Amino acid sequence: MKGLGELERSIMDILWAENAPLTAREVGRLIEDRDLAPTTVMTVLDRLSRKGFLTRTRDGRAWRYQPAASRDAYVAELMLEALDMTGDRDAALTRFAQAVSGTEAEILRKALTELGEE
Amino acid sequence: MKGLGELERSIMDILWAENAPLTAREVGRLIEDRDLAPTTVMTVLDRLSRKGFLTRTRDGRAWRYQPAASRDAYVAELMLEALDMTGDRDAALTRFAQAVSGTEAEILRKALTELGEE
DNA sequence: TCACCTCTCTACAGGACGTAGTACTACCCC
DNA sequence: GGGGTAGTACTACGTCCTGTAGAGAGGTGA
Structure with a gap:
């Protein structure tokens, strides 16, 4: 997985916060x-979907974007990725x-305990 | 904290694996x-110490570089950083x-248990 | 038809990284 | 003592990523 730039993350944050798929305009x-140019937002949305962070579906002529994964999943994946970096996990x-x-x-303890009970 | 490039990480890996501070030559x-030019290695070592990943001490005319933190600490910090990214930790x-x-x-469970006992 | 919306394409500047050359200094061997 | 050697600092350049945005095309409603 690749990291996100600062604007990219702001935009992901918006989409993660929203529950519905949004258009670039929204x-x-x-x-x-x-105060970004509309095309700037579009470009970034486009890059994000190219990178797999967003999926998009048509809505008339516009695209609606939504996160491909939840923020939690993303964060967890980042954490696992960091973990993979070491020889001694x-x-x-x-x-x-x-x-x-x-x-x-x-929290962690509880999550792990619940795991153990499954 | 900043991320590391690919060569930077290879070099950090070497220094993490070694227990002694190394010179650029080593x-x-x-x-x-x-098959890198010697100056390439030196440049990267220099950048890494500038970024705070390495500390260096003189050894005659040469510098000896060693990691400022253990790899585990680095990985743990990356993980925490990822965690900070979310609204809902x-x-x-x-x-x-x-x-x-x-x-x-x-492992996690055990580490957490030991924590609780302190 | 005209204004407008949205898209796609293209572009550009700044920063990080990989990579390395150059120039200067100190040291060792003959 | 002079030349090779090792090591340093400084500078440089191409590439990729990201933020930022303009230009042009193709619908759409008034």
Whole structure:
């Protein structure tokens, strides 16, 4: 998987936050604080779908874009990818476990416990 | 934190694998399969220390480079960084927990348990 | 038909990286 | 002591990615 640029991520954030597939115009409106040219938004949406982060379907002449995967899935995948980078996954995992905060350690523990029960 | 390029990572891998600080020449010898000019290795080592991935100390006229952090720490940090990207850390963590393989889930569980005992 | 929307194509600047040459300095051997 | 050698710093260049956007084409409604 490739990383995302800053604008790309802003746009993914918008689409992840929204539940419905959006057109370029709609995304542009939601990102208004940056005052981007409409084509800029379109270009980025296009690149994102080319990279597989978005899927798009026709709606009249316009395209509607929506995330190909949930943000959680994306984040989890990034984490796994980082993990793949090491020779010693166990050490890295241990380190990671030590680094997450208390509440999050709790979440992780619970998720793992539920796993074990399946 | 910034990501690493491909050559940068090869070089970090070498330095992570080695326990002693190496000179550019030594790194170059260890990476021989690529047949790089000595200055290429030096440039990359230099960039890596500029980015904070390496520290260097003088050894006569030469520099000796060593990782500023362990690979595990680096990987763990990458993972945390990915985690920071999401609005809903819990969901991402849960997702992650579900994605790691059984053995690794075990490792994680153990690390978390030990945490709890401290 | 005219204004408009949306698309696709093309472009360009800036930064990161891989790659390396050049020029300068210090050191060792003959 | 002079030349080769090793090591450094500085500079450079091509490529790819990303942010940014214009130009042109083809529908669409008034």
